[in-house]
Amino acid sequence: MRISFQELKQEFKRILLKLSFPEETADSCATIFAENSRDGVYSHGLNRFPVFVKYAKKGFIKPDALPSLLEAYGVMERWDGNFAPGMSNAAHCMKRAVELAKVNGMGCVALKNTNHWMRGGTYGWQAAEAGCIGICFTNATVSMPAWGGKDPVLGNNPLVIAIPRKEGHVVLDMAMSQFSYGKMQEYELKNEVLPFPGGYNEAGEMINDPVEIRKTRRALPIGLWKGSGLALVLDLLVVALSGGNSTGKISEHADETGVSQCFIAIHRPDMHDALIEEVIAYTKNGGTVKPGEQVSYPGERTLQTRRENEEKGIPVNEEMWMKVKGM
Amino acid sequence: MRISFQELKQEFKRILLKLSFPEETADSCATIFAENSRDGVYSHGLNRFPVFVKYAKKGFIKPDALPSLLEAYGVMERWDGNFAPGMSNAAHCMKRAVELAKVNGMGCVALKNTNHWMRGGTYGWQAAEAGCIGICFTNATVSMPAWGGKDPVLGNNPLVIAIPRKEGHVVLDMAMSQFSYGKMQEYELKNEVLPFPGGYNEAGEMINDPVEIRKTRRALPIGLWKGSGLALVLDLLVVALSGGNSTGKISEHADETGVSQCFIAIHRPDMHDALIEEVIAYTKNGGTVKPGEQVSYPGERTLQTRRENEEKGIPVNEEMWMKVKGM
Numbered sequence: 001m002r003i004s005f006q007e008l009k010q011e012f013k014r015i016l017l018k019l020s021f022p023e024e025t026a027d028s029c030a031t032i033f034a035e036n037s038r039d040g041v042y043s044h045g046l047n048r049f050p051v052f053v054k055y056a057k058k059g060f061i062k063p064d065a066l067p068s069l070l071e072a073y074g075v076m077e078r079w080d081g082n083f084a085p086g087m088s089n090a091a092h093c094m095k096r097a098v099e100l101a102k103v104n105g106m107g108c109v110a111l112k113n114t115n116h117w118m119r120g121g122t123y124g125w126q127a128a129e130a131g132c133i134g135i136c137f138t139n140a141t142v143s144m145p146a147w148g149g150k151d152p153v154l155g156n157n158p159l160v161i162a163i164p165r166k167e168g169h170v171v172l173d174m175a176m177s178q179f180s181y182g183k184m185q186e187y188e189l190k191n192e193v194l195p196f197p198g199g200y201n202e203a204g205e206m207i208n209d210p211v212e213i214r215k216t217r218r219a220l221p222i223g224l225w226k227g228s229g230l231a232l233v234l235d236l237l238v239v240a241l242s243g244g245n246s247t248g249k250i251s252e253h254a255d256e257t258g259v260s261q262c263f264i265a266i267h268r269p270d271m272h273d274a275l276i277e278e279v280i281a282y283t284k285n286g287g288t289v290k291p292g293e294q295v296s297y298p299g300e301r302t303l304q305t306r307r308e309n310e311e312k313g314i315p316v317n318e319e320m321w322m323k324v325k326g327m
Numbered sequence: 328m329r330i331s332f333q334e335l336k337q338e339f340k341r342i343l344l345k346l347s348f349p350e351e352t353a354d355s356c357a358t359i360f361a362e363n364s365r366d367g368v369y370s371h372g373l374n375r376f377p378v379f380v381k382y383a384k385k386g387f388i389k390p391d392a393l394p395s396l397l398e399a400y401g402v403m404e405r406w407d408g409n410f411a412p413g414m415s416n417a418a419h420c421m422k423r424a425v426e427l428a429k430v431n432g433m434g435c436v437a438l439k440n441t442n443h444w445m446r447g448g449t450y451g452w453q454a455a456e457a458g459c460i461g462i463c464f465t466n467a468t469v470s471m472p473a474w475g476g477k478d479p480v481l482g483n484n485p486l487v488i489a490i491p492r493k494e495g496h497v498v499l500d501m502a503m504s505q506f507s508y509g510k511m512q513e514y515e516l517k518n519e520v521l522p523f524p525g526g527y528n529e530a531g532e533m534i535n536d537p538v539e540i541r542k543t544r545r546a547l548p549i550g551l552w553k554g555s556g557l558a559l560v561l562d563l564l565v566v567a568l569s570g571g572n573s574t575g576k577i578s579e580h581a582d583e584t585g586v587s588q589c590f591i592a593i594h595r596p597d598m599h600d601a602l603i604e605e606v607i608a609y610t611k612n613g614g615t616v617k618p619g620e621q622v623s624y625p626g627e628r629t630l631q632t633r634r635e636n637e638e639k640g641i642p643v644n645e646e647m648w649m650k651v652k653g654m
Contacts, residue, residue, distance in 0.1 A: 073595060074432030075402055105401030106433050108593065133564065146610050146622045153613035153622075161560045163567055172560045174553045196551060204616040222550025224523060226501045229625040233488045233499045236606055237460065240490055240598040248609035266435065268400060271567040279563055282575035283473050286480035289531040295473045295480075298556040 001321065002313030009034035012049060015327045019056050021063040025088050032087040036119045037314050040305035043182050044118040046316055049324055052085075052118075060257040061085050061115050067092050070243075075104045078242060081114030083257065090117040090136070091126060093263045098130045101265035111261045112244025116140075121173035121302070123263065124162030128169035133266040134162040139235045139259055142251040144177055144219045147228035150204070152217045154231040155247040156180065162299075165276055171299035176231035177219040184210035184219075238262050328648065329640030336361035339376060342654045346383050348390040352415050359414040363446045364641050367632035370509050371445040373643055376651055379412075379445075387584040388412050388442050394419050397570075402431045405569060408441030410584065417444040417463070418453060420590045425457045428592035438588045439571025443467075448500035448629070450590065451489030455496035460593040461489040466562045466586055469578040471504055471546045474555035477531070479544045481558040482574040483507065489626075492603055498626035503558035504546040511537035511546075565589050 012030035021029065033052075037045025055061045065084035069077060077096060081089040093109040100107025117123065117138060127134020140155035156175040163170040179187075179198040187194055188210045197206040199213030199220045206220065213219060221227030239246045244260030284295050309315070339357035348356065360379070364372025382388045392411035396404060404423060408416040420436040427434025444450065444465055454461020467482035483502040490497040506514075506525040514521055515537045524533040526540030526547045533547065540546060548554030566573045571587030611622050636642070 074430065076432035076593070076595065103401065104431070105403035106435055108433055133567065145613055148615055148617070148620055149610075149622045150614035150616055153610050161557075161564070163560065163563050170560060170563060172556045174550070174556065178550060178553075200616075222553045223501070223505060224549075226505075226549045229499045229501065230488075232606070232610055232624060233490065233497060236490050236497060236603055237488070239602045239606055240460065241593070241595065243599045243602065246602060246606045246609065248606060266403070266568070268403065268568065272570045275566045275570065275573060276563055279559070279566055279573045279575060282573065283476075283480045283559055286472055287477035288475055289477055289527075290475070293475055295476045297559060 001316055001318050003316050003321065004313055005034055005038050005310065008037060008046065008314055008316070011324060015053065015324070016063070019053065019063055021085075025063065025085060028088045028091060029085050032091070032118060032122055034314075035122065037316070038306055038309045039119075039121075039302050040309065041119045041121070042315075042317070046324065047320055048118060050320075050327075053327065055115065055255065055257070056085075058255070060255055067111065067114075075100050075106055076108045076110070076241075079109060079111045081111050083113055083115065086115035086117045086259075087122070089114040090123050090261060090263070093261070094123040094126050094134060094136065094265065097134075097263040097265035098127055098132050098267070101132050101267040105267060107265050108241070109263045110238065110241035111263070112242040113258050114261055115257055115259065117261065119173065120158040120160040121171050124160040124171040124173060125169060127265050128162040128164040128171065130265075131164050131267065133164070133271070134160070135264040135266075136160045136262060137234045137238065138261040139238050139245075139247045139250065141256040142247055143181065143217065144221050144228070144231065145200070146232065147221070147225040152219075153248070154221065154228060155235060155250075156219070157231045157234040157247070159230075159234060163276065164271060166273065167277075168303045169299055170280075170297050171302065173298070174222070176221050176227045176234070178222050179210075179219065181214060181219065184214055188214065328643055328645050330643050330648065331640055332361055332365050332637065335364060335373065335641055335643070338651060342380065342651070343390070346380065346390055348412075352390065352412060355415045355418060356412050359418070359445060359449055361641075362449065364643070365633055365636050366446075366448075366629050367636065368446045368448070369642070369644070373647055373651065375445060377647070377654075380654065382442065382582065382584070385582070387582055394438065394441075402427050402433055403435045403437070403568075406436060406438045408438050410440055410442065413442035413444045413586070414449070416441040417450050417588060417590070420588070421450040421453050421461060421463065421592065424461075424590040424592035425454055425459050425594070428459050428594040432594060434592045435568070436590045437565065437568035438590070439569040440585050441588055442584055442586065444588065446500065447485040447487040448498050451487040451498040451500060452496060454592050455489040455491040455498065457592075458491050458594065460491070460598070461487065462591040462593075463487045463589060464561045464565065465588040466565050466572075466574045466577065468583040469574055470508065470544065471548050471555070471558065472527070473559065474548070474552035479546075480575070481548065481555060482562060482577075483546070484558045484561040484574070486557075486561060490603065491598060493600065494604075495630045496626055497607075497624050498629065500625070501549070503548050503554045503561070505549050506537075506546065508541060508546065511541055515541065
């Protein structure tokens, strides 16, 4: 079943307005949820919407809160998210970073007391659309042990890096775990094992079994000791810059709220477009292991899915769509 | 055999002065080589020094060149390295980023036409010593295929992130390959296989055999498709910001020269030190798989090695030391 972008967005907005979201916030959040589904990130589009509504009803997300400036220091600002919706907070902060960058070459906005931003890539695409390089990262509740460690102490702390490009922005959006728990659940539901090791069993052995990993909560960081270090460093950066909650602090509660984030934008008179094209062409030119396949740059498949879904409508899980229509 | 820091540095400096390096450049490069060995990174300390000398003799490194400012744009600057030594160029650019950050909260210096910076961590430690968060990255000659690709088209493009801390700076210094070719050679010389998959054989299968990987030149990116994307994005960032050579361009020549780099410094009135300590303590508190071991933060072991080598002298490979003494 496929739904138009407008229908999806209107439905989200209707529900958010019913939940006392102010017009502008409802519109911004509904747009982002619909865009995530449109871009093929269904896990953070329609399929996530009911959880967002639950969090709003529980009071973790404050519909009428707005972010407020705590401190401005040169091209750096520190904001309090005041537990407003994570997406409108994040979009606001990237917009602010872009404004600072357009005047000063660079801008950095650190944000505390915010909520899940859904798809991190959203704010990378936003910066790139504005002609800026965008870099952003967030912390999250614990999901991985540190390298050599037993209990989960690190968040999957997604990192987003976007580079504007006429033929389609390059947008890297990667979490620090090799597979998210959501992705592992997909394999579990299909009764399949992971194609590569994704975590540890109780004995500390690296395994491909999603059921076992979801039980131990010992997901594998990308690059083993390297991703473990990077996840820790991203938590340190958001905490040092925002003064907000660390992964450890967030994880004291079962529900993920009050996370810390950072948004950096870089602007230049020109981004050396011809050189960017040269790099993309070179990377694609290395041949493929399987004949007929091709190497993609980060963001390329997203753009393909977007175009397809804009043309044919956005695929929805019918059960989920009915659930949302009934809200 | 152990040598004092001073003796090591003096020996390097003597040789560089003989090669017509100006006093200041010779001192700066000799200091960095000696520090790399002192910190236990022997591969980019004493053991690398003869290659550096060879590159200077071949004219790839210009001893008397200095970096020059191409463009200043708010808190961003673009410099030409003029093929001066990579270490003095990099140290200069991080110093400049720190100066910009101390006035504006943030500074970014992009650098083209430079040479290998040896240990990237050097410039992270430098920023942290100056009280700043330091982020820097470089491109490099090809060493890995892109995800799904066959021929190497990506550099291992190291990324450094440093956070200042009274009890010892946190300094992450990671290349995008799971194992460097140098590390693989170490395993090969010991007739050992890698403890985790490190690349592909001719058939495109993931393998642990360092001999085979060194033959195919198909090293594995950290986190599989994720590190492949990150390596590409880092190359795009340095090229877009500096206007310099990409990994593809650098790889047209057998010898690695004319690389592109980026140095970012962030300064704040306070870095929320207590929160940083909280994160470190929490991460260390998750228990370990093997009893008696402990979880380390990035930079912790470097500091332990530094202290040990400062006390007992710096271990040197005797053959290499004799070779350098005879230069």
